[in-house]
Every structure is written in C-alpha cells, then in structure tokens.
Amino acid sequence: MFTATPQVRRKARTEAAARTFFALMAAAMVVPLLAIVGYVVYRGWPVLSWTFLTTNPTHGGTQGGIWSALVGTIYVVFLSLAISAPIGVLAAVYLNEYAKDTWFTRVVNLAVVNLAGVPSIVHGLFGVGAFVYFLNVNGGKKSILAAALTLAVMTLPVIVASTKEALASVPVAFREACWNVGATRWQTIRRIVLPNSISGILTGVILQVSRTAGETAPVMLTGVTTWKMIEQTGLFLYHPITDQCMALSMHLYYIQTQASGAPKALPFAIAAVLIGAVLVVNAASIAVRVALRSRRKW
Amino acid sequence: MGVASSIRFAAALAAVAVLVAGCGGGGGTASGPGARTTIANIGSDTMLNLAAAWAEAYDRVDPSVSVEVSGGGSGQGAAALINGSCDVANCSRKLEEREAGEIRSRRSREPKEHIVGYDALSIFVHRSNPLEEISVEDLGEMYRDGGTITRWSQIGVTIPGAKGDAIILVNRQNSSGTYHYFKEAVVGKKNEFRLSALHMNGSKDAVELIANTPNSIGYSGMGYATPEVRQVRVSRKRGERGIAPCAVSALDGSYPIARPMFMYTAGEPEGALRAYLEWILSPKGQEIVESTGYVPRPAR
Numbered sequence: 029m030f031t032a033t034p035q036v037r038r039k040a041r042t043e044a045a046a047r048t049f050f051a052l053m054a055a056a057m058v059v060p061l062l063a064i065v066g067y068v069v070y071r072g073w074p075v076l077s078w079t080f081l082t083t084n085p086t087h088g089g090t091q092g093g094i095w096s097a098l099v100g101t102i103y104v105v106f107l108s109l110a111i112s113a114p115i116g117v118l119a120a121v122y123l124n125e126y127a128k129d130t131w132f133t134r135v136v137n138l139a140v141v142n143l144a145g146v147p148s149i150v151h152g153l154f155g156v157g158a159f160v161y162f163l164n165v166n167g168g169k170k171s172i173l174a175a176a177l178t179l180a181v182m183t184l185p186v187i188v189a190s191t192k193e194a195l196a197s198v199p200v201a202f203r204e205a206c207w208n209v210g211a212t213r214w215q216t217i218r219r220i221v222l223p224n225s226i227s228g229i230l231t232g233v234i235l236q237v238s239r240t241a242g243e244t245a246p247v248m249l250t251g252v253t254t255w256k257m258i259e260q261t262g263l264f265l266y267h268p269i270t271d272q273c274m275a276l277s278m279h280l281y282y283i284q285t286q287a288s289g290a291p292k293a294l295p296f297a298i299a300a301v302l303i304g305a306v307l308v309v310n311a312a313s314i315a316v317r318v319a320l321r322s323r324r325k326w
Numbered sequence: 327m328g329v330a331s332s333i334r335f336a337a338a339l340a341a342v343a344v345l346v347a348g349c350g351g352g353g354g355t356a357s358g359p360g361a362r363t364t365i366a367n368i369g370s371d372t373m374l375n376l377a378a379a380w381a382e383a384y385d386r387v388d389p390s391v392s393v394e395v396s397g398g399g400s401g402q403g404a405a406a407l408i409n410g411s412c413d414v415a416n417c418s419r420k421l422e423e424r425e426a427g428e429i430r431s432r433r434s435r436e437p438k439e440h441i442v443g444y445d446a447l448s449i450f451v452h453r454s455n456p457l458e459e460i461s462v463e464d465l466g467e468m469y470r471d472g473g474t475i476t477r478w479s480q481i482g483v484t485i486p487g488a489k490g491d492a493i494i495l496v497n498r499q500n501s502s503g504t505y506h507y508f509k510e511a512v513v514g515k516k517n518e519f520r521l522s523a524l525h526m527n528g529s530k531d532a533v534e535l536i537a538n539t540p541n542s543i544g545y546s547g548m549g550y551a552t553p554e555v556r557q558v559r560v561s562r563k564r565g566e567r568g569i570a571p572c573a574v575s576a577l578d579g580s581y582p583i584a585r586p587m588f589m590y591t592a593g594e595p596e597g598a599l600r601a602y603l604e605w606i607l608s609p610k611g612q613e614i615v616e617s618t619g620y621v622p623r624p625a626r
Contacts, residue, residue, distance in 0.1 A: 086382060088375045088618070160411065168410040169366050170396075253366075255378040255395035257385040271364055272394045285528035286374050286397065288550050 072296030100273030116187030175251025190232025369403020369416030400503030418503030459568025496544025549619025
C-alpha cells in the first residue's frame with residue numbers, strides 16, 4: 029500500500045505553493061483591466077445613455093452628448109485602416125511569399141521594424157509636413173484624410189509584421205504540396221496560403237482599431253479639431269477631404285483640461301465609450317476568427 | 327516573376343489612387359450630402375470655450391456653415407494664420423509685429439484685427455485663503471524671478487489649514503496668450519517668471535490646481551471662476567483700493583489686468599467668414615460672450 033511519506037507531502041506542499049503563486053501572478057494581469065474598466069464605467073455611469081451617444085455636445089461640451097466625436101473617431105479609424113490594411117497585407121504577402129533574402133528585403137524589413145518604433149507624436153509632425161502641407165490634401169488645412177493617412181503610416185508596420193506572422197504560420201508543407209501538383213505561386217497564395225491565414229491577418233488588422241481610436245497626438249496635429257457640429261442623421265456626416273472632425277480621444281482631453289463646469293462624470297463617460305467601442309470591435313474580430321477557424325481542417 | 331510585379335503594380339496603384347483622391351479636393355468647397363462650407367478657427371485656449379460656444383450657436387443660425395474650432399494657444403493661432411492652415415485665428419493678445427509681417431510676406435495679405443470682446447484676468451486663490459486684495463506690484467514680486475515675496479506671511483496672510491507658508495505660483499504654458507499678457511502686464515517685459523512657478527496646460531487646469539492647493543495663487547480668464555476658488559480684488563499699486571474683476575471695471579479701465587480678445591483674418595474677410603464675424607459682433611454673438619463669462623464689446 030502507498031502511504032504518503034513526509035518527503036512526498038513536502039513535495040506536494042511545494043507544488044501547491046508554486047502553483048498558487050503562478051496563478052496569482054496570472055490573475056494580477058486581469059486586475060488592472062477590470063479596475064480600469066470598472067472604475068471608468070462606475071464613474072461615467074450617471075451620464076451614459078443612448079441620447080449621450082447620439083446628440084452633439086452642447087454648452088461648450090459640458091452638456092449634451094458626444095455624437096460628433098464618436099462619428100469622427102469612426103471616420104478616422106476606418107479610413108486609416110482602409111488605406112493601411114490593403115497596402116500592409118499586400119506588402120507582407122510579397123515579403124513572406126515572394127521575396128528572397130536580398131539586400132532589398134533586408135532594408136524593407138529593417139524599415140518596418142524601425143517605423144514601428146517611432147513615437148506617435150513624431151508621426152503627427154511627419155503627417156503635418158507630408159500630408160497637410162506637402163501633399164496639400166485640403167489646401168493646407170487639417171483634414172480627416174490627412175489624419176487617416178498619418179495613422180495609416182503609423183499602423184502599416186504593425187500590420188505588415190502581424191500579417192507576415194500569420195502567413196508564416198501556414199506550414200511550408202502545404203505550399204510544397206500545392207506546387208507539386210503544378211500550381212503557380214499566385215494560385216498557391218490565393219487558394220492555400222491566404223485562406224489558411226486569413227483569421228490571423230484579420231486579427232492583426234482589427235487590433236489596430238484600438239490603437240488608432242486611442243491616439244490623440246498625431247490626429248490632433250493633422251485633422252482633429254476641438255469643436256465641430258454635425259448633423260444628427262445621414263450617411264455622410266463629415267466630408268473626408270474638406271472637413272476636420274472631432275474625436276473621442278481629443279474630446280476627452282478638451283473636457284478634462286479646458287471645459288469648465290463639466291460634470292465630473294463626463295470625462296469618464298467619454299472614456300467608457302472609447303473603451304466600449306474598442307471592445308465591441310475586438311469582440312467582433314474574435315467572432316469572425318472563431319467562425320473562420322472552424323472551417324479550417326487542421 | 328510576372329505575378330510578383332503585377333502585385334507590386336496593384337499596391338502602387340492603390341497608393342497612387344489614395345494620393346490622387348487626396349489632392350483632388352483641395353478647393354474647400356462643399357459637395358455631396360452632409361458637406362458644408364467650413365471655417366477653420368484656431369488659437370487661444372482662453373477663447374476656446376467662447377469660440378466653441380459661438381460655433382455651437384452659429385450651427386443653428388446658418389446650418390450650411392460648419393465652424394471647426396481648435397485650441398493650442400494664441401501663438402498657434404497666429405502660426406496657423408501665417409501658413410494658411412486656418413481661416414480665422416483667435417488671439418488673447420495683440421498680433422506681434424513679426425507675425426503680422428510674416429502674414430504679409432507669406433500670404434501677401436494685410437492681417438485684419440477684430441476685437442470680439444474683453445477678458446478680465448482674475449487672480450485666483452484657494453477658497454480658504456483670506457486674502458482680499460492684492461496689488462499688481464506685489465503680484466510682480468511674487469512671480470518675477472528674483473522677486474522679494476515668497477511667503478504668504480510677508481503680505482500678512484495666514485491660510486487656515488495650509489501646510490507651510492510658501493507661496494505656490496500657478497503659471498500657464500508659454501504658448502498661451504494669457505501667459506504673455508500676464509508677463510507683460512504684471513511680471514514686466516524684461517523680467518523672467520520665477521522658475522518654481524507651475525506651468526499648466528489650460529485655464530481650467532490652472533484653476534483646478536488652485537482649488538486643490540491651499541497655498542497657491544494663479545491667474546486665468548474670469549470666465550473660468552468656479553465656486554471652489556476665490557477671485558481677489560486687484561489694485562495697480564500698494565495702498566490703492568483694489569477693484570473686483572467685472573464687466574464694468576474691465577471696460578472702463580479701472581481693473582488693471584483686463585485685455586481685449588482678438589480674432590485675426592488674413593485680409594478682409596469674405597463670404598461665409600465675413601457673415602460669421604459680423605454675427606459674432608452682432609448683439610446675438612455678444613450675448614454669448616457674456617454668457618461664457620467674458621465682457622462683451624460696449625454697445626455702439
């Protein structure tokens with residue numbers, strides 16, 4: 029019969045202690061997230077409502093809602109992704125599927141890595157010079173397109189990197205099998221590589237939504253304004269080229285630093301909407317990923 | 327490699343399409359549903375609330391015009407007017423000669439000044455501070471680098487519930503027109519601010535810091551007064567009677583630190599911009615000046 033010797037029991041205790049310790053560390057990851065979301069929603073709750081989302085700010089932002097800022101954020105984020113996602117994904121396909129290890133690809137890869145490390149305010153300054161003044165997107169004035177282009181430059185390297193990773197996760201044997209039955213490189217990419225990596229590619233792109241939605245510095249300099257009223261209904265609330273827009277991140281900054289007499293809950297409510305919008309997009313991306321994964325046969 | 331080059335071609339095409347779309351719309355004219363004539367308005371943080379209130383109200387006056395208001399400071403407004411990135415600049419100080427010159431040379435237009443209201447700079451202290459009035463001279467000694475007043479007891483003030491006696495100076499960031507006006511009117515053009523003064527990014531930030539710091543003193547437009555801070559009467563010289571900041575004292579010149587607020591355009595304003603500025607100077611527009619806590623222009 030097996031009886032626990034003191035030595036065995038001591039081992040079991042150590043094991044339990046180690047497991048608990050590591051589990052606690054893992055749990056510590058969750059604490060800040062829950063604390064932030066919980067605190068923000070709790071403080072912002074008195075102001076949050078459907079009308080808060082769908083009415084323009086009034087009385088210098090101290091009353092009314094955040095409609096123009098919410099719509100502005102959506103415009104900037106999606107326009108920037110519409111620019112950066114195709115370019116980034118195509119570039120990554122080239123780098124991962126076609127390019128040989130030459131000085132050219134090494135330079136491109138180096139550029140991608142370094143571009144990802146540039147601080148966002150520097151991107152903002154670059155955007156002012158490149159898009160607002162040099163390309164003259166809106167006659168030398170800030171515009172939504174200039175802001176979107178700036179954010180696109182900022183997100184490109186990350187999209188390239190995440191797409192490359194997704195492509196690389198497709199086993200080489202898949203490609204070889206395809207080539208061996210006589211398919212061209214393009215046919216292999218189209219039929220084998222992209223379908224098998226699309227969930228990873230999408231995740232990488234959609235994660236940039238949260239990044240771009242939260243940025244203040246680059247868009248403040250290139251296309252986001254403190255105050256602009258827009259219509260309550262309609263499809264084209266902002267003109268992407270000739271208009272500047274409001275944005276949630278900038279509105280939060282304005283309310284916190286400038287607008288006197290705003291209810292204390294207001295900045296928290298704006299923050300809650302910003303976090304909420306990002307969580308919704310992320311949840312949607314997870315749903316899409318799960319749906320695409322379930323079709324994968326390996 | 328034919329396929330590789332066609333993909334590269336497609337990517338290049340996408341990039342070019344984006345850039346062409348960008349360059350096409352430089353006219354600033356409205357087209358398509360929802361698009362409206364826009365007026366870009368950049369400048370003074372002091373005037374930011376006022377400018378936003380005007381933009382908000384004008385949306386109901388003329389829905390075909392959309393005013394875009396940004397802050398950043400009077401300096402930023404002047405810079406934007408120089409390089410043409412705004413239609414009208416807000417300035418809580420007069421345009422400097424250098425800036426006016428650059429507008430003439432870069433835009434080849436004469437800067438046009440519009441006085442849109444007045445602002446009395448309030449001196450704020452914590453609500454528990456018993457200080458009733460202060461002279462511009464004493465303020466200068468507090469804020470000036472090398473000034474003689476560093477402790478509240480030196481001007482006979484003890485603040486109940488405060489830790490220590492040192493004066494905590496609240497200042498603004500140096501792109502603020504309020505900062506420049508205060509430097510000119512109180513500290514003196516040739517003097518520097520005391521280095522220990524705290525630089526706050528925004529009028530509201532400055533007032534909030536004072537509300538939370540019993541030992542502090544600071545300045546902001548009188549529109550930023552809250553119940554949590556007290557406004558102090560201000561006199562020109564030690565021993566003179568202090569004057570409370572209000573519309574009457576700001577306009578008749580008896581309050582020593584009041585100033586006009588300006589909007590600048592490059593050249594004579596035209597079209598929608600002209601209509602907007604005329605509305606701002608009209609009784610309707612001036613009502614908004616008063617309701618945001620500033621002083622409207624005297625009735626003509």
